[in-house]
Amino acid sequence: MKVEEEIRDIFSHIRGLIEAYQDIGLGPPPLSADTLRFLSPDQSNNAALNIKSAGKAEDNRDQPTHPASLKDLREHIGDCQRCKLYKGRTHLVYGEGSPVAKLVFVGEGPGYDEDLAGRPFVGKSGKLLTKIIEKGMGLTREEVYICNVVKCHPPKNRDPEKDEIEACAPFLRKQLQIINPEVICCLGRVACQALLGRDFKITRDRGKWRSYEDIPLMPTFHPAYLLRNPSAKREVWEDVKIIMKRIGLEVK
Numbered sequence: 001m002k003v004e005e006e007i008r009d010i011f012s013h014i015r016g017l018i019e020a021y022q023d024i025g026l027g028p029p030p031l032s033a034d035t036l037r038f039l040s041p042d043q044s045n046n047a048a049l050n051i052k053s054a055g056k057a058e059d060n061r062d063q064p065t066h067p068a069s070l071k072d073l074r075e076h077i078g079d080c081q082r083c084k085l086y087k088g089r090t091h092l093v094y095g096e097g098s099p100v101a102k103l104v105f106v107g108e109g110p111g112y113d114e115d116l117a118g119r120p121f122v123g124k125s126g127k128l129l130t131k132i133i134e135k136g137m138g139l140t141r142e143e144v145y146i147c148n149v150v151k152c153h154p155p156k157n158r159d160p161e162k163d164e165i166e167a168c169a170p171f172l173r174k175q176l177q178i179i180n181p182e183v184i185c186c187l188g189r190v191a192c193q194a195l196l197g198r199d200f201k202i203t204r205d206r207g208k209w210r211s212y213e214d215i216p217l218m219p220t221f222h223p224a225y226l227l228r229n230p231s232a233k234r235e236v237w238e239d240v241k242i243i244m245k246r247i248g249l250e251v252k
């Protein structure tokens, strides 16, 4: 590909992203962590999807937005084909739970079972997450909100790619803006890096409060990781207890 074509492609991609954000009443997408690092060495820890990094955050929260509810946003997303993941999906897995949830769980993307069911976290990992919510926290799935960074199942359960995460990011960001929870519980490396930047390391950084657009965020292991490494359940339980205290739940 010629240099001119590459530059044209890059600008076309950026324009597409900006339009996607504007369509749902969000400000422009943030600069990538790499760009921020290039612009200022002091900015290396800025989040990849954190609009504050773009310096426009506070302005946008009070502005009128287009889809005002989760239902409106789902209608806006429609039969989305903004990234290549649409080709392999059975269902677009939007998310489910309370629109006024105090706590939102964010995973990386729908797996095989979720793709078939059209619902987030319903397979083996989902059953473990449900156990954490119900038996651990004393809540129901209907009282929290559960969603993913990308809404369509990546083939062969691979990690979602950077362009797919970027294409889908405005939807997650808008979901979180609409719900405005007290806490986000971010599940696993991929989701945490999508929300907090690529410098995030799950084994080093889990269990410590971070924030995403001014919403406190607790990173912890993905339930799929717990299925492979049951001994890590103890660490997740410690993280869950911190969340419970924060949202006013009794820890027994």
Ligand code: SF4
Residues within 6 Å of the ligand: 077, 080, 081, 082, 083, 084, 085, 086, 092, 150, 151, 152, 164, 167, 168
């Ligand atoms: S993953 Fe997101 S951006 Fe890609 S097709 Fe699905 S809904 Fe659209």
